[in-house]
Amino acid sequence: QNEVVKMWGKINKYYPPWLELIPPLLLYMAFAYTYANYPALPGQFPTHFGLSGLPDAWQPKSFGSVYLSLMMGTIVWLSLVLLNFFFIVNPDDPGKYINISPRQKEQLGTERLEAIRRTTARGMIIINLTITAMISILHYESIKTALGLQNGHGYIVLFFAAALLIESIGLTVKTIRMTFTPKTKH
DSSP: OHHHHHHHHHHHTTSOGGGGGHHHHHHHHHHHHHHHHGGGOOSEEEEEEOTTSOEEEEEEOOHHHHHHHHHHHHHHHHHHHHHIIIIIISOSSTTTTOOSOHHHHHHHHHHHHHHHHHHHHHHHHHHHHHHHHHHHHHHHHHHHHHTTSSSSOTTHHHHHHHHHHHHHHHHHHHHHHHHOOTTTOO
16 A cells, blocks of 8 residues: 555656546446447447548447457556556656757756656646547447447547647657757757
């Protein structure tokens, strides 16, 4: 228990640790909704949706066809949690995994390297929240589509794609800007 408290305390320096509870809750709700509705699903399940949000590929109902996206979503969520904690939050040296020269790290100093790490950790949790919300919501809508309660996803896929693109580019640009030292600015 002491290790968990220590870990949460360390995460708290970068973002509120309770944010880490949202993705597994969303995935749990999607799994529970799927489980509750599995018996009512028809023989064919939508497995791919086009840009319009309408299903364009179906597979016979099976555990794999129905649960595959949630299982992949769980793996992605867990991978991002581990990446964020073990490579960004956990190391004692804030510059350990920042891909710049030792000379540039020295010029930036510990305080600036810590700011880069904090920005990266916050960006990663936002990206993880967005990906998990996207997977959970799209899976929920896939179940509703299979049950005939709606016609597809609509344009929500494009919303999530745009959000992830903006978050990723924003994080990249911000962290790159933070690595410039006074001598490298032009």
